[in-house]
Amino acid sequence: MKYMDKSIKEIHEALKKGEVTSRQLIDESIEKSKIIQEKCNAFVTILDDVKDSEVTDELLSGIPYGVKDNYSTKGVLSTGSSNTLKDYVPFFTATAIENLSKKGAVCVNKTALDEFGMGGTGTTCHTGIVKNPWDRTRMCAGSSAGSAAAVASGVYPYATGSDTGDSIRKPAAYCGIVGYKPTYGMISRYGLFPFASSLDHCGVLTRSVKDAAIVTDGMKGIDKNDMTSWDSSDIHLYDSIDGNVKGKKLCFIKEICDINNYPNADEKLKKHLENFMKTIEKCREVGIEVEEVSVDQKLLNATPSVYVVISCAEATSNMSNLTGFIFGPREEGERWNESLKNYRTKGFSPLIKRRFVIGSYVLQAQNKDRYFHNAQRVRRLLVDEWKKLFKTYDGVILPVGTGPAKKLEGSNDILDKNTSVLEEHLQIGNFGGFPSITIPNGFVDDLPVGVNITGNCFDDINVLNMAYALESSMNYKGQIVRSERS
Amino acid sequence: MKYRTMIGLEMHCEISETKTKVFSSAKNDFSEYPNTSVRPLDMAFPGTLPTVNKQAVRMALMMSIVLGCKQPKYLYFERKNYYYPDLPKGFQITQETKPAPIGSYGVFEYECNGKKSVRINNIHLEEDAASSDHYPSGSRINYNRAGVPLIELVTEPDFRSADEAVAFLENIRSIYQYLGISEADSKKGQVRCDVNVSLMDASLDENDPKNWGTKVEMKNVNSFGAVREAINYEIERQTELLNSNKKDEIEQETRRWDEESRTTIRMRSKVDAIDYKYFVEPNIPKFKIPNSWIDEIKNSIPRLPSERKEDYINNYGITDYDATIIVKDKRVSDFYEECIKLKANPKKASNWITTNLLGNINKLDLEFDDITLTPSMLKELIDLVEKKEISSNQAKEVFTDILTSGKTPREVVKEKGMKQMSDEVEIIRIANEVLDENPEAIEKYKKGRTNIVDFLTGQIMKKTKGTANPKVARTAMAKEIEKR
Numbered sequence: 001m002k003y004m005d006k007s008i009k010e011i012h013e014a015l016k017k018g019e020v021t022s023r024q025l026i027d028e029s030i031e032k033s034k035i036i037q038e039k040c041n042a043f044v045t046i047l048d049d050v051k052d053s054e055v056t057d058e059l060l061s062g063i064p065y066g067v068k069d070n071y072s073t074k075g076v077l078s079t080g081s082s083n084t085l086k087d088y089v090p091f092f093t094a095t096a097i098e099n100l101s102k103k104g105a106v107c108v109n110k111t112a113l114d115e116f117g118m119g120g121t122g123t124t125c126h127t128g129i130v131k132n133p134w135d136r137t138r139m140c141a142g143s144s145a146g147s148a149a150a151v152a153s154g155v156y157p158y159a160t161g162s163d164t165g166d167s168i169r170k171p172a173a174y175c176g177i178v179g180y181k182p183t184y185g186m187i188s189r190y191g192l193f194p195f196a197s198s199l200d201h202c203g204v205l206t207r208s209v210k211d212a213a214i215v216t217d218g219m220k221g222i223d224k225n226d227m228t229s230w231d232s233s234d235i236h237l238y239d240s241i242d243g244n245v246k247g248k249k250l251c252f253i254k255e256i257c258d259i260n261n262y263p264n265a266d267e268k269l270k271k272h273l274e275n276f277m278k279t280i281e282k283c284r285e286v287g288i289e290v291e292e293v294s295v296d297q298k299l300l301n302a303t304p305s306v307y308v309v310i311s312c313a314e315a316t317s318n319m320s321n322l323t324g325f326i327f328g329p330r331e332e333g334e335r336w337n338e339s340l341k342n343y344r345t346k347g348f349s350p351l352i353k354r355r356f357v358i359g360s361y362v363l364q365a366q367n368k369d370r371y372f373h374n375a376q377r378v379r380r381l382l383v384d385e386w387k388k389l390f391k392t393y394d395g396v397i398l399p400v401g402t403g404p405a406k407k408l409e410g411s412n413d414i415l416d417k418n419t420s421v422l423e424e425h426l427q428i429g430n431f432g433g434f435p436s437i438t439i440p441n442g443f444v445d446d447l448p449v450g451v452n453i454t455g456n457c458f459d460d461i462n463v464l465n466m467a468y469a470l471e472s473s474m475n476y477k478g479q480i481v482r483s484e485r486s
Numbered sequence: 487m488k489y490r491t492m493i494g495l496e497m498h499c500e501i502s503e504t505k506t507k508v509f510s511s512a513k514n515d516f517s518e519y520p521n522t523s524v525r526p527l528d529m530a531f532p533g534t535l536p537t538v539n540k541q542a543v544r545m546a547l548m549m550s551i552v553l554g555c556k557q558p559k560y561l562y563f564e565r566k567n568y569y570y571p572d573l574p575k576g577f578q579i580t581q582e583t584k585p586a587p588i589g590s591y592g593v594f595e596y597e598c599n600g601k602k603s604v605r606i607n608n609i610h611l612e613e614d615a616a617s618s619d620h621y622p623s624g625s626r627i628n629y630n631r632a633g634v635p636l637i638e639l640v641t642e643p644d645f646r647s648a649d650e651a652v653a654f655l656e657n658i659r660s661i662y663q664y665l666g667i668s669e670a671d672s673k674k675g676q677v678r679c680d681v682n683v684s685l686m687d688a689s690l691d692e693n694d695p696k697n698w699g700t701k702v703e704m705k706n707v708n709s710f711g712a713v714r715e716a717i718n719y720e721i722e723r724q725t726e727l728l729n730s731n732k733k734d735e736i737e738q739e740t741r742r743w744d745e746e747s748r749t750t751i752r753m754r755s756k757v758d759a760i761d762y763k764y765f766v767e768p769n770i771p772k773f774k775i776p777n778s779w780i781d782e783i784k785n786s787i788p789r790l791p792s793e794r795k796e797d798y799i800n801n802y803g804i805t806d807y808d809a810t811i812i813v814k815d816k817r818v819s820d821f822y823e824e825c826i827k828l829k830a831n832p833k834k835a836s837n838w839i840t841t842n843l844l845g846n847i848n849k850l851d852l853e854f855d856d857i858t859l860t861p862s863m864l865k866e867l868i869d870l871v872e873k874k875e876i877s878s879n880q881a882k883e884v885f886t887d888i889l890t891s892g893k894t895p896r897e898v899v900k901e902k903g904m905k906q907m908s909d910e911v912e913i914i915r916i917a918n919e920v921l922d923e924n925p926e927a928i929e930k931y932k933k934g935r936t937n938i939v940d941f942l943t944g945q946i947m948k949k950t951k952g953t954a955n956p957k958v959a960r961t962a963m964a965k966e967i968e969k970r
């Protein structure tokens with residue numbers, strides 16, 4: 001009997017009934033980890049010697065899970081998938097992970113990511129490319145690539161992720177699972193290796209909306225170590241999901257969803273958007289009112305630039321602590337600045353270096369107003385635009401990406417201008433700190449695709465509830481990659 | 487040509503009186519064993535986040551109020567990005583002028599041969615870097631200092647001489663002490679200054695920036711003595727260049743004061759100035775400073791030196807000179823006020839403090855904290871003299887003893903057998919003894935040398951080993967010699 005492809009609730013009940021022990025679950029999860037490591041290269045570390053944990057009334061107790069390797073874990077290698085931290089073993093644990101441990105959750109592996117979360121492909125990890133379990137010639141998207149691959153493959157019911165632009169919600173779509181980042185500050189970022197602090201969110205990858213709620217309940221909470229965290233002790237996400245969506249209203253944006261916007265659209269994109277419109281019909285069937293709205297195309301088109309400017313600026317500053325002096329493999333050098341230069345030159349991948357150059361450039365005194373400050377202004381405009389929508393609607397529903405997972409070969413990070421808004425609109429969820437969830441909504445060419453619902457800050461319950469209702473009307477809840485396929 | 491000197495100051499003062507550092511929960515005490523007052527943030531371990539120390543903000547706001555600055559509605563912090571081994575995060579969390587720092591645009595009055603005023607450009611709260619020691623074999627970094635709260639105060643170039651600049655710094659230092667913000671001890675490296683100096687044609691209008699000379703900045707001048715020297719050196723250097731028509735050689739540059747050669751040395755030109763790429767610290771949400779908090783802080787500002795000084799002059803009859811000396815150091819002023827509370831004679835207490843206490847501290851090279859003398863001991867000593875139990879000469883001897891011995895005046899008096907002899911009958915007896923031994927003195931007296939009485943009184947003092955009350959002795963001698 002296998003358990004790791006079941007829901008958290010089912011596993012919990014099996015544990016309670018004594019059908020299975022925490023030890024057996026861990027063994028199953030580690031065995032599966034090793035298989036998926038072979039196939040997909042999803043992990044930085046597999047914890048062979050992990051201890052089982054007591055089964056209590058907590059839903060997460062005794063159940064294995066994965067931690068993205070940019071979370072600090074005491075005594076366990078935490079690399080951020082970067083050569084600059086390839087030997088770094090922290091002496092403190094991230095608050096979110098500490099919270100899960102308190103509930104009895106058992107971390108069995110650390111998952112690979114695009115170096116420090118800076119990438120959307122899962123191909124820039126220092127341990128190599130993470131492959132999509134649905135089709136190993138394809139990418140998982142990123143940066144939470146390892147977490148997505150592992151959850152989709154049934155290594156465990158959930159793994160943590162982090163999301164600065166779409167790093168949870170895009171890989172979730174490419175891997176046919178659920179990816180959720182709650183409102184900014186609901187989960188403490190203390191111990192999460194920063195990429196861009198004002199955009200970084202902790203979150204979770206699961207195979208169902210309810211599991212996402214359970215895990216977020218376990219991770220969240222105000223933290224004296226993170227001034228941006230807030231008290232959510234009166235919010236119980238899992239208990240609040242009842243599937244009642246009477247009177248709820250969603251909107252989708254014409255400029256993003258209308259196929260006529262994409263004159264060069266390929267078959268995949270057409271099918272993806274057709275499928276999206278079918279999902280809109282499903283929403284209406286379960287009782288959610290959905291309307292098409294229009295947003296200034298020019299404003300929407302600015303999204304990727306705003307993201308690049310702000311995230312690169314913050315990243316170049318956030319990662320200035322990586323010098324090799326205090327932690328990380330120190331490099332030789334005549335003087336300190338030479339040693340620092342050698343360490344950073346050797347340790348960072350070219351992609352990150354490019355982003356540091358952009359970040360430094362936009363913050364330079366002579367450029368700052370034109371780039372950095374303007375990006376902040378447009379960020380505000382976009383957030384205001386979304387907040388305006390939230391006055392009428394409970395959320396915005398949009399397709400994730402331009403279709404299913406892309407090929408590893410022949411794909412590069414260069415954006416197609418025509419479809420860039422479709423690829424990048426999830427970043428607006430980070431600009432505003434909005435709760436945002438991706439769920440699988442079908443297949444295009446035999447590969448999973450996803451749909452996203454984003455709501456207003458602190459309205460997490462509403463967002464989860466609508467996602468749950470929609471999920472329940474489709475057949476993709478709890479889906480796992482069939483092993484013959486991966 | 488005559489020149490007008492324009493001097494501006496940046497004064498950094500560590501806050502020493504908070505329990506913890508400004509953004510981490512490590513102890514604010516870098517005198518501890520190296521690298522023990524350290525939390526993960528202070529060494530910038532990945533994933534650590536800053537949390538603002540409210541106590542430090544409160545102290546900085548108090549200083550902002552005292553300097554007559556405007557406080558911002560919202561509190562923001564910014565990142566100043568640069569690489570250096572003593573800065574583990576690769577940026578310093580500080581404040582710039584936009585958004586507004588903890589205080590902007592104040593005017594402050596200080597004393598330097600009368601009242602002077604200086605415009606404060608801004609005052610802001612930031613964190614200190616780690617301290618490093620350099621050895622031939624390498625350098626050692628002590629992260630105890632990393633994250634210690636620091637207040638930086640920036641003035642407009644309103645000082646016209648080194649004297650004015652130093653007087654201002656001394657005023658500010660004592661305010662930091664009076665407010666309980668910092669020991670402000672430059673020996674402990676708590677106070678560090680950057681000084682900028684420029685010279686302009688004295689006949690031109692100083693309000694027109696076109697007439698200003700080229701500004702030269704000197705970094706890390708770490709004692710007030712050095713500030714004075716550095717300013718005077720730079721005035722001389724620039725005057726010489728101007729007088730020999732080498733105006734072009736005064737460059738907008740950063741120099742450093744070199745303690746050894748006692749000169750300023752060029753560090754870098756303004757052209758090579760570092761771009762610190764400031765931006766608002768995203769991990770610290772903007773914080774609204776409620777008016778009620780500002781009011782509460784205003785109401786809790788303790789009496790400052792200028793107020794105390796006025797009080798001493800007007801209510802205790804102390805001279806301006808003495809009052810100035812007493813208020814210069816808060817600990818001395820507190821000592822004095824404690825004496826008054828104990829109902830010691832205010833003038834006598836002031837005399838003891840300004841001459842004997844501070845005199846001895848200087849002479850014996852003591853720290854104020856080394857002395858064991860307490861206000862109540864000083865009061866006891868003053869009373870012993872007033873009740874004529876000991877002479878004032880004896881009192882000075884007792885004072886020297888009790889300064890650091892931990893003994894009380896009475897204990898010393900007893901130990902040394904130092905009771906003053908005020909017994910008139912006994913003194914008259916001794917006076918006659920002296921007269922009997924000095925018949926030639928009586929002759930001289932009779933011939934009109936009345937001042938011989940002083941010599942004879944001295945003989946009484948000698949016979950009594952100084953214990954006779956001098957006044958009683960002199961009266962007795964004057965009376966007895968008349969009888970002869």
